[in-house]
Amino acid sequence: MKAVTFQGVGDVRVETVNDPVIKDPADVILRVTTAAICGSDLHLYHGKIPGMLPGMVMGHEYVGIVEEVGPQVRAFRKGDRVVGAFHVACGCCRQCRRGAYNQCERGGVLGYGMAFGNLEGTQAEYARIPFADYTLRKVPEGLTDEQALFAGDILTTAYGAVRNSGLSPGETVAVVGCGPVGIMAVMSALAVGASKVFAVDLVRERTELAARLGAIPVPSKEVNPVSKINEWTDGEGVDVVIEAVGGPATLQLAFELVRGGGRVSAVGVTSEDRFAFPLMQSLVKDLTFRIGVANIHRDIDAVLALVRGGRIDPTVVVTHRISLEEAPEGYRLFDQRQAGKVVIKLN
Amino acid sequence: MKAVTFQGVGDVRVETVNDPVIKDPADVILRVTTAAICGSDLHLYHGKIPGMLPGMVMGHEYVGIVEEVGPQVRAFRKGDRVVGAFHVACGCCRQCRRGAYNQCERGGVLGYGMAFGNLEGTQAEYARIPFADYTLRKVPEGLTDEQALFAGDILTTAYGAVRNSGLSPGETVAVVGCGPVGIMAVMSALAVGASKVFAVDLVRERTELAARLGAIPVPSKEVNPVSKINEWTDGEGVDVVIEAVGGPATLQLAFELVRGGGRVSAVGVTSEDRFAFPLMQSLVKDLTFRIGVANIHRDIDAVLALVRGGRIDPTVVVTHRISLEEAPEGYRLFDQRQAGKVVIKLN
Amino acid sequence: MKAVTFQGVGDVRVETVNDPVIKDPADVILRVTTAAICGSDLHLYHGKIPGMLPGMVMGHEYVGIVEEVGPQVRAFRKGDRVVGAFHVACGCCRQCRRGAYNQCERGGVLGYGMAFGNLEGTQAEYARIPFADYTLRKVPEGLTDEQALFAGDILTTAYGAVRNSGLSPGETVAVVGCGPVGIMAVMSALAVGASKVFAVDLVRERTELAARLGAIPVPSKEVNPVSKINEWTDGEGVDVVIEAVGGPATLQLAFELVRGGGRVSAVGVTSEDRFAFPLMQSLVKDLTFRIGVANIHRDIDAVLALVRGGRIDPTVVVTHRISLEEAPEGYRLFDQRQAGKVVIKLN
């Protein structure tokens, strides 16, 4: 089959590789119909993730048709159209039983190299999905591939960050960073009852997209987000900040925006080892700092239901739709921020 | 001052009564600017509430301007525009400290007679509001009287029923009974993340209003709600039923609509002493039945924030706007279901 | 192998039956080391459960050693000592994914006849356990069979009823009915932070056992539970009632004991189709009524951890330890209330 393969820093190519086969009775082989390039794929692209070897297949956002099922797969049969999580989980270890699927003792990330379970990716004609009963969901009737696609990663990542924040209906939210994940956080927060969402980003276009989705734009190159948000919240700050960047400056900003007793939920994938956490200030303000990678299995059903019910439209972030052969160019555009979300249409 | 007074069964009149005065240092005297006739006022109107004596002032939905504050009122000053809860609560008894404000040991219901604290009502030019610091809220900037009004009663009643149901984002909801409270429940459920809301009512117009607000209409004179809803939920039934009528038939229907492991939250004011609860079936289905009058103090801030943020527009239920003098005619129309919500404009 | 078989009303016998075999790749064959007779076995014994055919193996409380594993079992291997849930669940259907394991679309109850999945029971030398990865747990190191045994049924049933009540630390609890499940509820409530637990039963000995475990005894033949409990709660009633009987009189009592804003959690297996629910009173008191069979898979890990940590000692309810051959006599004693919990030691 053809697949997008990693070759080295800044070098991905479409090559012919071996077709995937069932290795474990819980596997499904999927014929991928739609895939996407994720922000976290750029970490691979830049060579920042150890254990990604030349020739490995990339990608972990996908919708497809079940082609073959392992003998222990109960929930799916050949022909089912499915969307899946970017990480896999067994469903029965101690962590899965607690609902901590992203900490699964047998888990891994698709297309993310040796350090993450050595699983081939989904930017390919076919893909092997382990623990299929737990990792996949049927695409709800009436949804297109593209509507379902992001439930397997960035939409549920953003939704999970909102859920992790403990947002109560009527509360106010600031989303710091309005790239694709941030935009998904804006929609998620509004869908679950935020009264106001402030969309903070240096790039005006991003805050304008957020505004079209119902947020109050805070283009932080032009206005001071702290004073702007204090003004809108009667001097209090917001109940919740979703940090969707991952850097020290935006984290620091998050702690300045949040009211006493509020919560900061960080979901931006960071390359920083440490953050100079404002300890004394947080003790006095009585804060919660929640940080973690997405727990897709926990939230994907709720997210698909919200999309199916028309409460969230995740396709707003898509700017480019390309073929598999065009994937290398898609990576280049996405990496250089000339594209929003890039979707790969396979069939 | 002029006020709507109870005279006997089916007989309310606008009369001149004594102006209210501060009786307790925590009181506020309000100049009422907008009031409304509530479904529960009809229970008085029909003489079903013991302890409502002729001459007593009716009404408990209100917005007004603070005219005078008792010496211990901290949160308000003369001139503040406020909306208030229909029931009052002290804020410091055992029940209030638990957040069970509707069980306040010193509480009562405005305009509801001797059995509910002997407090005069708010369908009047002026009203005395006890425990003002806890019972009142400033009308958020930018909201009209009418937008804020129902936060003091039916909107927060409906919202509270949704909250009591433990609704999680992405879940499905059936609202049984789409009078004003039911319509508010439809809006509340959608605002806090229901994926789909089914609006069930015998009256087609009511389900059509619900549909315009985003619900799936289930006109139960024409379609069987059980089969219709099973069809839409892949045979499962809904996660949550909000029962907004209060009768045995609609309660029974609620238990037929809910999925195994689901919740029925009843808010319809009932005159039934007992209900033939489906015991065995509920044991097997593992259900929660939540029933209770509104707990306005607990939820009013969230509700006002949602209205202020444009997430809910409670004015959609208003069909008539009348003067205080026209109140008796308003009662008649509302009682005969020739009106939806009737608002009394005082200035 | 030898097994306790149902023969007809009041007639169970130890007979030789076929050894169980792996039927599904997710099965485990267990060599049972310890079993027990459950209150719900008496429903079978009395012929009240349709679909229990003569010759079927009874029992659903068990600890054993894994003898054989199906090809898709990941979590266990031959030789593991395990305890299991009385009901089985697939782990991946819609209901299981929500955590509603007792509503599993592929589930059933061991040894409970055709109407509950047609699964043979565990009062036998060997047993087949479906969906083993989800249904079984390793017995934590340091625990005896008997300490672990009830985590698969009555202890977790009682614990679940307490959890379903939403008990907060510091709250007061009345347990109505102090048979084995009620005693387990007393221990569970104290273990998770109840400040006081009132143990109500007509039988003085039962309340005395509860008192030894830390409860306040309320022998309801001698004292009026309503006045007694009101006295101890400063006139309020308790925050939570656990109803562990299942009859109309004890349910009615539960609603009299609970404070305004409180919760009644019923776990007693009932044979009543309907209960005359106090509707108006509950509306005014703002109550929650939670009723459902146990959800073992949801709670068993927490329960085993509490037992392992020495926080709960479930063996206090055991009065008889017998051999498999003596099981018919065990049923007789248990049925005639001449025994508390009867444990069957197999090896």
Add this chain to the structure above:
Amino acid sequence: MKAVTFQGVGDVRVETVNDPVIKDPADVILRVTTAAICGSDLHLYHGKIPGMLPGMVMGHEYVGIVEEVGPQVRAFRKGDRVVGAFHVACGCCRQCRRGAYNQCERGGVLGYGMAFGNLEGTQAEYARIPFADYTLRKVPEGLTDEQALFAGDILTTAYGAVRNSGLSPGETVAVVGCGPVGIMAVMSALAVGASKVFAVDLVRERTELAARLGAIPVPSKEVNPVSKINEWTDGEGVDVVIEAVGGPATLQLAFELVRGGGRVSAVGVTSEDRFAFPLMQSLVKDLTFRIGVANIHRDIDAVLALVRGGRIDPTVVVTHRISLEEAPEGYRLFDQRQAGKVVIKLN
């Protein structure tokens, strides 16, 4: 009256000062019967809290008899024996209405100087308590002064840290630092359902006291807490860490002890402005960091109920009982760690 006054760094004296008087209608004047010296008093003692002027009365742990009530006090009358929170809260501002009493817009800390509301302290014969209806609680019948005393500060501080951690029954807890607050955290965690509590401290005696209360001692001078706790938790780490010291080393240790998906709740009063938060590791491990001063008003009722029910005995930390005149010596002993908790008996 006589009172303990601040004079300068390391210098407190018992002097005669003016009796407190009612300043606000919500005030109560208390005749203090029992007080205590708090760890946070040592911050004053060391001159680390700006705004504590010479002559000011110290202290914020207290039990007393109501001597006089302001005209708006509803919940108390002369002669009531009460315990109170170390911080005061109005009960009706935005933050109080959310339950964030420690963020009260009108609040302050008793005996903590100009920067914390300029309120005189309670190490004195009499004390003025603002917002008495919200700040005070009646001592439950049957409790001694000393049993109730710490509900107003360190016991509820520790309990609140456990509550803030989101501890579920059956989970494991490590308490890092077993001074008085840590010991209270050990008892609180066990009271609300921790299966195992690990008590970590450099001082062996402290871990031994914890062991007598039910914890597993981890004297960290002798054993490596990380390997010891990993061993006891099957290599996972604990679900929850309560950090009760406040320094960078113990915070760092907390993040090493917690399992993936777990929570660190910090309550140690710190003098560090920043902490080098392990960002990348926490992102991967999916963690929650909760930090904040105590929210006494939120939790004091639950705590008093637990003490009244015999579930927690807070007097175990008391090592010295002295008279008011001996307070300066009490400060010296406490400061030099020659005393555990020092209680001042006034009458």
